[in-house]
Amino acid sequence: MSETSSQVATRLLPRWTQPPRDLEARVPGSKSLTNRALILAAVARGRSVLTGALDSDDTRVMRRALDRLGVSVRAADGGSTLTVDGCSGRFPRETAELECGNSGTSLRFLAAMLAAAGRGPYRLDGNPRMRQRPAADLIQALNGLGAFASSELGTGYPPLLIRVEEPGLDGGFAFVKGDVSSQFLSALLMALPLAKGPSSIEVEGDLVSKPYVTMTMKMMEHFGVIISNRDFKRFNIRPSAYTAAHCAIEPDASAASYFWALAAISGGSVRVVGLDDASVQGDVAFVQVLEHMGCRVDRNARGIQVAGGPLRGVDVDMNAISDTVMTLAVVALFAEGPTRIRRVGHIRHKETDRIAALATELRKFGAEAIAHPDGLTILPPSDPAQLVPARVSTYDDHRMAMAFALTSARLEGVIIEDPGCVAKTYPGFWEDFEALRLQAQASRE
Numbered sequence: 001m002s003e004t005s006s007q008v009a010t011r012l013l014p015r016w017t018q019p020p021r022d023l024e025a026r027v028p029g030s031k032s033l034t035n036r037a038l039i040l041a042a043v044a045r046g047r048s049v050l051t052g053a054l055d056s057d058d059t060r061v062m063r064r065a066l067d068r069l070g071v072s073v074r075a076a077d078g079g080s081t082l083t084v085d086g087c088s089g090r091f092p093r094e095t096a097e098l099e100c101g102n103s104g105t106s107l108r109f110l111a112a113m114l115a116a117a118g119r120g121p122y123r124l125d126g127n128p129r130m131r132q133r134p135a136a137d138l139i140q141a142l143n144g145l146g147a148f149a150s151s152e153l154g155t156g157y158p159p160l161l162i163r164v165e166e167p168g169l170d171g172g173f174a175f176v177k178g179d180v181s182s183q184f185l186s187a188l189l190m191a192l193p194l195a196k197g198p199s200s201i202e203v204e205g206d207l208v209s210k211p212y213v214t215m216t217m218k219m220m221e222h223f224g225v226i227i228s229n230r231d232f233k234r235f236n237i238r239p240s241a242y243t244a245a246h247c248a249i250e251p252d253a254s255a256a257s258y259f260w261a262l263a264a265i266s267g268g269s270v271r272v273v274g275l276d277d278a279s280v281q282g283d284v285a286f287v288q289v290l291e292h293m294g295c296r297v298d299r300n301a302r303g304i305q306v307a308g309g310p311l312r313g314v315d316v317d318m319n320a321i322s323d324t325v326m327t328l329a330v331v332a333l334f335a336e337g338p339t340r341i342r343r344v345g346h347i348r349h350k351e352t353d354r355i356a357a358l359a360t361e362l363r364k365f366g367a368e369a370i371a372h373p374d375g376l377t378i379l380p381p382s383d384p385a386q387l388v389p390a391r392v393s394t395y396d397d398h399r400m401a402m403a404f405a406l407t408s409a410r411l412e413g414v415i416i417e418d419p420g421c422v423a424k425t426y427p428g429f430w431e432d433f434e435a436l437r438l439q440a441q442a443s444r445e
């Protein structure tokens with residue numbers, strides 16, 4: 001039961017006969033931190049070493065792209081230690097075709113960095129879904145700062161073409177929309193210190209996923225560049241050089257959400273090792289939502305533990321932690337009363353339209369689900385015994401697969417289609433999930 005290849009069409013999940021009790025889970029490194037560290041190390045002066053890095057489809061996209069741009073990234077320890085020889089702000093290859101799969105961070109961060117640290121033409125493409133994920137706001141901002149960026153098909157979506165005239169991006173002033181994806185802003189912030197002159201970026205509309213912008217600024221600081229911002233509205237960036245750094249990547253908090261939710265649904269307890277409230281990842285706040293639903297949360301030096309109890313539905317704004325919406329929606333199936341998830345309309349632009357996908361799949365289990373423009377209401381049956389196992393479509397979305405796997409904590413016979421899609425951010429998910437189930441079972445025998 002260790003298939004993660006996409007050739008495996010389905011995975012039948014055994015029901016957990018015992019809840020996990022006082023078990024520990026270790027999750028791989030953060031995708032968002034790994035891809036930021038990689039791109040910043042690539043343009044820094046000197047050799048950087050990243051430890052605890054994530055080795056998955058999304059980080060391989062970034063590594064391959066940097067390789068094509070002439071930056072050496074050497075992997076050791078199964079891909080978790082990466083040594084990057086920085087190019088001091090100038091990519092060695094002046095033109096390249098870069099394939100970004102469905103990695104939003106890779107495509108958007110690279111697009112801006114190419115304008116600042118390259119010459120071009122560069123072409124960035126992705127899989128069919130990536131060709132439906134917005135990029136127009138980023139293109140527009142880059143062009144306002146002196147780049148020649150365009151959508152090849154004129155759609156505002158990838159493939160993107162990027163070039164700049166010698167000697168590089170001008171800087172200056174640009175607006176960027178904040179209500180579609182924070183990745184546009186993060187991409188510009190990381191690239192603009194390499195522009196010729198100072199720059200200011202003003203965010204238009206409500207900025208989504210704010211903790212990721214804080215993460216961007218913290219990582220920039222780690223590589224030696226400090227920028228100023230007022231209320232996440234206006235950012236001022238002075239020309240500066242990145243310097244190589246040692247970077248210990250935290251475990252991925254979005255991946256951790258599946259194990260915390262497992263404890264919530266099963267009534268057991270799981271500690272995810274290596275995360276605490278001081279994490280730079282906003283998604284650690286997911287445990288607070290579980291606390292509101294009735295779980296107990298214990299934070300100590302080893303990590304954060306969630307212990308499940310009777311669950312009640314919640315009304316929650318998940319704008320800042322929207323990668324955990326799928327996890328919460330599945331927890332809500334097992335709670336008493338409705339759960340309303342608000343201010344996450346932007347998740348329609350991710351690996352799939354996540355609001356539509358969730359509503360469809362939740363209904364298969366016997367819940368009512370209402371899709372709203374900004375989120376979702378989940379109305380579980382009044383008696384959890386009325387929930388039925390289902391065959392879950394995953395829409396090539398790793399988070400749909402991992403979140404719905406949690407239903408097997410309480411239901412026999414759940415089937416997950418295309419389980420290999422977890423490789424986007426967590427290739428070893430099924431092995432880790434099954435190992436924990438066996439541990440739970442063994443602890444009661």
Ligand SMILES: O=C(O)C1=C[C@@H](OP(=O)(O)O)[C@@H](O)[C@H](O)C1
Nearest residue numbers: 032105181182183186209212323
């Ligand atoms: O900057 C990042 O690393 C990310 C930002 C978020 O995207 P949006 O800003 O598009 O919500 C998040 O969903 C994604 O998984 C990673």
Ligand SMILES: C=C(OP(=O)(O)O)C(=O)O
Nearest residue numbers: 102103104105323350351
């Ligand atoms: C939205 C996600 O990824 P990205 O935008 O980086 O493709 C995700 O990992 O849930």
